[in-house]
Amino acid sequence: MDKIKKTIDRYQLIEAGDRIVVAVSGGPDSVCLLHLLDTIKDFYNIKLYGAHLNHNFRGIEAQKDAQYVHNLCEEMGIMSFVKSVDVPVIAKEKGYTLEEAGRIMRYSFFDEVAEKTGANKIAVAHNLNDQAETLLMRLLRGTGIQGLTAIHHKRGRIIRPLLDTSREDIEGYCGFHNLKPRMDHTNFETIYHRNKIRLQLIPLLQEYNNNILETLAKTAEILKLDSDYIDYQAHQLYNQLTVYDSKTRLKIPIDGLEKAHPALQSRIFRLAVEALVGRREAIEYKHIQILIDFAFKEVTGKQLQLPMGITAIRSYDLLLLTTDAIEENTAFTYSLNHNATTEIDELDSRLICRVINRNALMEIPKQAHTKAIDYDKVKGSLKVRNRREGDRFWPLGLKGTKKLKDFFIDYKVPREMRQQIPLVCDDDEIIWVVGYRISEKYKITNETKRVLLMEYTPK
Numbered sequence: 001m002d003k004i005k006k007t008i009d010r011y012q013l014i015e016a017g018d019r020i021v022v023a024v025s026g027g028p029d030s031v032c033l034l035h036l037l038d039t040i041k042d043f044y045n046i047k048l049y050g051a052h053l054n055h056n057f058r059g060i061e062a063q064k065d066a067q068y069v070h071n072l073c074e075e076m077g078i079m080s081f082v083k084s085v086d087v088p089v090i091a092k093e094k095g096y097t098l099e100e101a102g103r104i105m106r107y108s109f110f111d112e113v114a115e116k117t118g119a120n121k122i123a124v125a126h127n128l129n130d131q132a133e134t135l136l137m138r139l140l141r142g143t144g145i146q147g148l149t150a151i152h153h154k155r156g157r158i159i160r161p162l163l164d165t166s167r168e169d170i171e172g173y174c175g176f177h178n179l180k181p182r183m184d185h186t187n188f189e190t191i192y193h194r195n196k197i198r199l200q201l202i203p204l205l206q207e208y209n210n211n212i213l214e215t216l217a218k219t220a221e222i223l224k225l226d227s228d229y230i231d232y233q234a235h236q237l238y239n240q241l242t243v244y245d246s247k248t249r250l251k252i253p254i255d256g257l258e259k260a261h262p263a264l265q266s267r268i269f270r271l272a273v274e275a276l277v278g279r280r281e282a283i284e285y286k287h288i289q290i291l292i293d294f295a296f297k298e299v300t301g302k303q304l305q306l307p308m309g310i311t312a313i314r315s316y317d318l319l320l321l322t323t324d325a326i327e328e329n330t331a332f333t334y335s336l337n338h339n340a341t342t343e344i345d346e347l348d349s350r351l352i353c354r355v356i357n358r359n360a361l362m363e364i365p366k367q368a369h370t371k372a373i374d375y376d377k378v379k380g381s382l383k384v385r386n387r388r389e390g391d392r393f394w395p396l397g398l399k400g401t402k403k404l405k406d407f408f409i410d411y412k413v414p415r416e417m418r419q420q421i422p423l424v425c426d427d428d429e430i431i432w433v434v435g436y437r438i439s440e441k442y443k444i445t446n447e448t449k450r451v452l453l454m455e456y457t458p459k
């Protein structure tokens with residue numbers, strides 16, 4: 001009891017008035033956690049809810065776990081929530097491992113219960129041994145400083161009050177209070193490997209250091225401090241560099257990245273991945289290495305396909321990361337009416353055209369997306385379309401026409417964005433490359449009488 005109170009206070013896991021969902025698998029750890037929190041609930045002035053997910057891994061045994069948790073909570077007068085999810089089916093459908101799917105479903109269920117009850121915290125029962133085992137497993141597999149910080153006492157609204165308490169103490173507590181937890185079946189994570197670490201490696205290490213569990217936990221804590229600092233720096237730089245086109249598309253200037261310390265580069269990529277797909281760990285170290293090589297060494301225009309549907313595109317001095325489908329064939333053409341609004345569905349935008357008198361032009365504010373041209377020079381019908389093979393254009397201020405492709409290159413328009421740039425044309429020529437330039441041929445001169453005013457806006 002003293003130990004967990006110390007942990008709670010040291011890491012500020014609980015505040016008066018908290019409503020806490022306790023994740024109860026039915027094993028010794030979570031039963032001990034529930035009992036402990038129930039004992040101190042008045043001291044801390046908190047309200048508890050029990051939550052159990054039946055993963056449907058083990059038929060009747062799993063149902064008994066669920067029943068057990070339900071009964072236990074009822075005996076303690078704690079409102080409980082039990083849900084059954086067919087995790088094996090979901091894992092198969094989504095291509096996750098059983099362990100991954102179980103974890104995702106479990107945490108989304110805890111969130112659901114928190115939503116329902118208005119809880120602001122979720123308590124899970126990882127203990128000191130879990131911490132040491134996780135650290136050793138990661139060390140053996142190979143990991144970075146972040147991985148060696150192992151399990152955290154607090155992350156978002158998840159709290160782990162038992163993280164400094166050993167399995168031995170937890171079993172002692174259960175025995176003392178006559179609690180009868182069910183066998184802990186919850187650990188699907190390479191059970192065999194973890195068990196070997198638990199039963200062989202840790203006892204061996206204990207011959208060298210009696211307090212190996214505490215030592216490993218301390219190491220994780222020291223590393224966490226340093227890791228937090230590097231993360232903080234990475235966040236700062238990420239926020240400084242990254243430009244979002246949309247939620248599914250972001251750009252990072254390559255020279256900014258290149259100047260950053262390599263320790264920050266890989267973290268910035270992970271933050272970008274997190275922004276796109278919600279999870280930092282969605283791609284592995286080897287993918288980050290490939291991405292770094294791609295960003296700094298590959299040629300313009302090439303694409304790199306990463307897991308989770310992420311595409312990286314290097315274009316000029318920008319690295320684009322997106323989960324959008326990169327479509328090549330999106331040709332569109334719309335006729336423009338002189339005094340009307342034309343919707344361009346493909347770009348989710350509209351173009352408003354008005355023919356006005358030359359004199360009225362003075363009152364129109366100058367904006368990049370509002371342009372005026374000499375209407376009397378327009379031949380045939382007006383339209384807006386995207387680029388075609390062989391397009392040429394005479395940019396305002398230049399001596400003659402050039403290939404539209406070269407114009408785009410001059411303006412560093414990424415290749416895969418060129419399809420998305422509207423071009424206002426007449427029967428003969430491109431009049432306006434929207435967002436960039438109008439044509440020299442259609443510019444307003446002293447002779448201009450009627451003006452076509454065009455305004456391009458998002459829908």
Ligand SMILES: Nc1ncnc2c1ncn2[C@@H]1O[C@H](COP(=O)(O)OP(=O)(O)OP(=O)(O)O)[C@@H](O)[C@H]1O
Nearest residue numbers: 023024025029030051052053103124125126186187
């Ligand atoms: N079926 C379950 N229902 C409710 N809570 C559970 C369930 N399984 C696990 N938990 C909670 O999660 C904690 C960690 O469980 P376990 O060690 O099996 O998961 P892990 O895979 O190691 O970790 P994590 O779930 O945090 O990724 C348990 O102590 C318990 O609080």
